[in-house]
Amino acid sequence: MSAGAAAVEVVGVTKTYAGLVAVDDVSMRVAPGEVYGILGPNGAGKTTLLRMLFGLIRPDSGEIRVFDRTWADDDVRTLDGVAGFIESPKFYPYLTGRQNLEGLRLLDGTGLPDRVEEVLDIVDLTGREDHKVGGYSYGMRQRLGVAASLLRSPRLLVLDEPANGLDPGGIRDMRALVKRLAAGGLTVLLSSHHMDEVEEICDNVTIMRRGSVAFHGTIADLRTMAPDPGHLLRTGDDAKAVVVGRLRHPDIVVEPSPDGGLVATGSERGLAAYVADLVHAEIPLLAFTPTRTPLEALFFMLTDAEADPPSRPVVAGACR
Ligand SMILES: Nc1ncnc2c1ncn2[C@@H]1O[C@H](COP(=O)(O)OP(=O)(O)OP(=O)(O)O)[C@@H](O)[C@H]1O
Secondary structure, three states: OOOOOOOOEEEEEEEOOEEEEEEEEEEEEEEOOOOEEEEEEOOOOHHHHHHHHOOOOOOOOOEEEEEEEOHHHHHHHHHOEEEEOOOOOOOOOOOOOHHHHHHHHHHHHOOHHHHHHHHHHHOOOOOOOOHHHHHHHHHHHHHHHHHHHHOOOOEEEEEOOOOOOOOHHHHHHHHHHHHHHOOOEEEEEEEEOOOOHHHHHHHHHEEEEEEEEEEEEEEEHHHOOOOEEEEEEEOOOOHHHHHHHHOOOOEEEEOOOOOOOOEEEEEEEHHHHHHHHHOOOOEEEEEEEEEEOHHOOOHHHHHHOOOOOOOEEOOOOOOO
């Protein structure tokens, strides 16, 4: 690998399935040691991109370099130092977690027997390793998938929607696991369709929309672009609350919500002043809840399937 080479460099990659452009001229760069998120709604092209990285399908055009190797030049050696899974990892349900990993270790011819214990510990499955996988929760199976990937002591871990289908506890555990792995220096490339998942753990993100890049940049860049938060408001007198907003708070917008109640949109400071005024005017405040976080709102704006696509991707800051 040449000095300064990216962990992953995607250059102008396009993939079409029977006339449908699943990935459209996508470029991105994952630096060694970072956690990089590919974010997008269903059908955005995330899995297709990762399948090309793993060599499961070929791009129609463009190039993917993994630690400076390409499928064209290096064939399977492209995956040296790379591990991960596409969609859900598969295991033998009638074998235990440990037996599944032991089988993989022997098949792969990598790692010493102790490595199985080590990776079980890393993914927090110690104590459950001798239970059959058929009895594991979905979250435990996902973590066993990460453990199987770690058997190879990779430098790059690729995870396709690792938190998909997990309950809140499973999501929390998966996030904590990715953070621990990243803290240990592992490069992680993961896909997701949840802004909050990537927001917490990723350094850089690419947001995809219908195969194209809608945004490249850091989470901090995304935050600066995020719209003002909207809040759902329920009061004892909505008509009066609207009047208070219009007369005294021109910096915020208060309008009836189609689902009942009001929606107030504006800066946090403006909303706080408005709510204080409602209380002052003795208008009972029954509920005040965010409709979407600013980043979620931005995600929906960038990936709205109905809207016209941006002519060029939004590139905020430098994509390391
Ligand atoms: N093997 C295939 N044959 C035909 N079309 C495909 C194939 N695989 C994916 N597609 C289409 O390509 C587009 C991108 O799919 P892809 O699975 O890459 O999206 P995704 O972002 O991973 O979505 P999800 O979050 O639902 O997994 C979709 O329109 C999908 O229907």
